[in-house]
Amino acid sequence: MFNLNFKAMLGSKIDLFGNEWLDVVFDQKNKTYGAYALRRDSSLNTAKALFIAGTLFILLFLSPKIIHLIKGNNTDEFVSDRKTEVTIQPPPAVNPEMPPPAAVEPPPARENQIKFPPPIVVEDDKVIDVEPVQIKDLAIANPGQKTLAGEEDGTLVVISTPGEGPKNANVVEDNTVYGVFEPLETQPTYPGGMDKFYNYLSKAIRYPAMAQEQGVQGKVFLSFIIEKNGTLTDIKIERKLGYGTDEEAVRVLKASPRWIPGIQNGKPVRVKYNIPISFALSQ
Known part of the structure; x- marks a missing residue:
């Protein structure tokens, strides 16, 4: 069918x-x-859905404009065309009978002054030939904006001689302990370089018997301060290995030759240094 x-x-x-x-x-x-x-009913339902969706889309799209038009009609209530005038008080009247204040002249100087204005760059046709100030004139007078004769009762411009500081002052030494990674003019180093230092360690270290019996191998991390004279002080163990290796590492650092100290501002300074010392058994 x-x-x-x-x-x-x-x-x-x-x-x-x-x-x-x-x-x-x-x-x-x-x-x-x-x-x-x-x-x-699918056709009818589809038509209804399209109509409703289209209506909502149009309302959603036009709602800002509608709100703007509605608010725009009420803007006259808030906008005021009123102008405010600000009145400025006039300056006081000038009394023609009152003379203007006299110019205040600086007190006369005790030393002579010769006119020595700063140079001004002008075109060649505007240059005025003026005799320049001679060196011999500056030996008996100070440069200034105009030529003046000194008076005995005048004011001294320079009270003390420039360049003289406090005498017999105590010299303050720089005892700051700098880090090895801080910017220094010259970093401290072992005479001949670090290769020479590790060569010294390999020859000076005596492997502790207890560490040999237990087969202990590894590194001992230490810190110390390189003094201004190159000696090593404040030797500390930062990470231990044990079995006598820590004490042996401290011993070889105390017996180390003097280092070349770090330099800051042209003078030796104290610098803290960190270093590992390895202990390895020969195979």
């Missing part, structure tokens, strides 16, 4: 966008089933 109905549907002129084809598909079937109702 379905084949006959399908052939009849193909042979007839049925609008696929209409609801006639539903009757052919659901012929002799239960049309109260939900699929028949859904397909029958």
Whole structure:
């Protein structure tokens, strides 16, 4: 039966966008089933959904303009065209009978002063030939903006001789302990370089018997201060290895030759240094 109905549907002129084809598909079937109702009303539901979505989109798109138009009608209530005039008090009247204040002249200097204004760059045709100040004139007078004769009761411009500081002042030494990574003019180093220092360690270290018996190997980390005279002080063990290796590391550092100290501002300074000393058994 379905084949006959399908052939009849193909042979007839049925609008696929209409609801006639539903009757052919659901012929002799239960049309109260939900699929028949859904397909029958699908076009109407689609049209309703498109209409509602389009309306919401238009309202959402035009809502800022609508709000702006609504608020724009009430702007006259808040905008005021009133102008405020500010009155400025006039300056006091000038009394023609009162003379202007006299210019305050600086007190006369005790030393002679010769006119020595700063040079001004001008064009060649505007240059005025003026005899320049001679060196011999500056030997008996100070340079200034104009030539003045000194007076005995005048004020001394220079009270003390420039360059003289407090005499017999105590010299303050720089005892700051600098880190090896701080910027110094010259970093401290072992005479001949660090290779020479490790060569010294390899020859000076005596492997402790207890460490040899237990097969202990590793590194002892130490810190010390290189003094201004190159000696090593304040030797501390930062990380121990044990079995007599720590004491041996301290011993070889105390017996180390003097280092070349660090230099800051042209003077030797104290510098803290960290170094590991390795203990390894020969195979």
